[in-house]
Amino acid sequence: MLEFKFTVPGLAYDYFANKGIEVLNAGVSSYSPSIYYNKIKFFIEQGLEFSHLVVFIDISDIEDEAVNYIAEEETLYVKSAYNGGKGVLQIKSKNKIKKFLKHNFIISYKLIKFIDDRFIDPIYGGNFSMDNIHELNNPNELIDNIVSKNFKRDKWTIDEDIRKEYNLGIQKSIQYITLLKDLLDKNNIKLTIVVYPWFTQIYHRDLNSIQVKIWKEFSEKNNNQFINLFPAFINEENKNLNIYEKILLDFIPYDVHWNQNGSKKIFENFIKNFKY
Numbered sequence: 001m002l003e004f005k006f007t008v009p010g011l012a013y014d015y016f017a018n019k020g021i022e023v024l025n026a027g028v029s030s031y032s033p034s035i036y037y038n039k040i041k042f043f044i045e046q047g048l049e050f051s052h053l054v055v056f057i058d059i060s061d062i063e064d065e066a067v068n069y070i071a072e073e074e075t076l077y078v079k080s081a082y083n084g085g086k087g088v089l090q091i092k093s094k095n096k097i098k099k100f101l102k103h104n105f106i107i108s109y110k111l112i113k114f115i116d117d118r119f120i121d122p123i124y125g126g127n128f129s130m131d132n133i134h135e136l137n138n139p140n141e142l143i144d145n146i147v148s149k150n151f152k153r154d155k156w157t158i159d160e161d162i163r164k165e166y167n168l169g170i171q172k173s174i175q176y177i178t179l180l181k182d183l184l185d186k187n188n189i190k191l192t193i194v195v196y197p198w199f200t201q202i203y204h205r206d207l208n209s210i211q212v213k214i215w216k217e218f219s220e221k222n223n224n225q226f227i228n229l230f231p232a233f234i235n236e237e238n239k240n241l242n243i244y245e246k247i248l249l250d251f252i253p254y255d256v257h258w259n260q261n262g263s264k265k266i267f268e269n270f271i272k273n274f275k276y
Contacts, residue, residue, distance in 0.1 A: 002259070002260055002263065006260045006263055006264075007263050008056075008258075008263050008266050008267050008270075009023070009025030009027065011263065011264065011267040012025075012267060012271075013025070015267075015271060021276075024050075026039070027056070030060075030064065032058075032060075032061040032064040032065050032068075032069060032173070033057070033061060033065060033172065033173045033175075033176035033177050033180070034065060034069055034172065034176045035069070036055060036176065036177070036180055037176045037177075037179050037180045037183070040053065040180060040183065040184075041183055044183065044187055050189060051188075051189060051190065052189065052190045052191075052192065052276055053180075053184060053189055053190070053191050053192070054191075054192045054194060054274075055177070055180075055191070055192070055193055055194065056194045056195075056196065057173070057177075057193055057194070057195055057211075057215060059153075059154045059156075059157060059197070059198050059201070059211055060153055060154060061169070061173055062156055062166050062169035062170055062173060063152070063153050063154075063156070063166055063169055064169065065168070065169035065170075065172040065173050065176075066165070066166040066167075066168045066169025066170075066172070067166075067169070139254070140244040142254045143199070143203070143244055143247060143254065146199075146200070146254070146256075147199070147200045147203040147204065149162075152165075154198045154200045154201070154256075155200065156169075156170075156210075157200075157201060157206055157209045157210050157211050158200070158201070158204050158206050158209075163210065170214065173214075174214070174218060177193070177218065178218075178222070181222050181224060190224070190225070190276075191222075191224040191225070192224065192225040192226070192227060192274065193215050193218070193219055193224060193225070193226050193227070194226075194227045194229060194270060195209075195211050195212055195215050195226075195227075195228055195229065195230065196229040196230065196232075196233070196266060197209065197211075197229075197230050197233050197234060198256055199247045199250075199251050199256065201230065201233075201234070202233050202234055202243075202246065202247060203243055203247065205234055206230075206234070207230055207231065207234040209230060211230075212228050212230055216228065225274070225275060227270060227273045227274065229266060229269050229270065232265055232266070232269040233250065233265070249261060249262075250262030250265060
């Protein structure tokens with residue numbers, strides 16, 4: 001796990017603090033568009049004021065919206081689709097919300113933009129795990145397995161059959177980001193959407209990804225800022241490195257999370273294009 005100062009939110013906090021701008025990281029692991037919308041809606045209704053919302057839309061959001069989450073209309077609930085939808089993922093009680101804000105949103109963090117840097121847990125499966133990685137003839141076999149169709153969560157961008165299976169997730173994601181954009185417009189708040197690859201997309205050189213296409217078209221239609229970070233990872237740099245070395249340059253070994261170098265690369269390329 002990285003120290004906060006080396007994460008994308010930590011880098012953003014330091015950068016904007018030097019400009020007299022305060023930043024709040026509201027990213028939580030495994031959030032997705034239906035939760036983004038309900039969470040921001042609640043904060044605005046509670047009187048929280050901010051001028052810019054930055055949403056880092058994750059590739060895993062599509063699977064979450066397709067098979068994992070159920071949003072209840074006219075409530076603040078977003079439930080797990082498992083166990084009959086009994087696993088409530090969003091907080092209902094106003095007192096719990098206030099306590100959550102008090103403990104998680106440090107007073108110096110006045111909200112000017114949200115950065116969602118949530119990721120899923122490492123995806124290990126089959127016969128491979130970090131526990132038995134030493135048994136592999138070549139540890140890179142673990143990367144080969146993760147980027148294969150053995151793991152569906154991030155493969156909808158490169159496999160048409162999986163994309164068809166997750167089409168509901170694509171439609172729901174667009175639906176809730178549209179609701180979010182409308183909500184922000186009514187409150188004169190800017191929206192920036194950011195997309196970035198997992199190492200599966202890097203491995204398969206999915207530069208012109210459907211993930212990019214969806215949110216670029218959405219942003220052009222809705223007149224919000226769009227930042228594509230795929231080229232920062234899928235390019236002709238470091239030609240002396242093989243694909244495994246390139247992945248390990250920016251990711252925690254055999255893990256889908258960025259390491260310190262990857263976080264720095266994300267932030268530097270983000271800030272290069274961000275108009276606030």
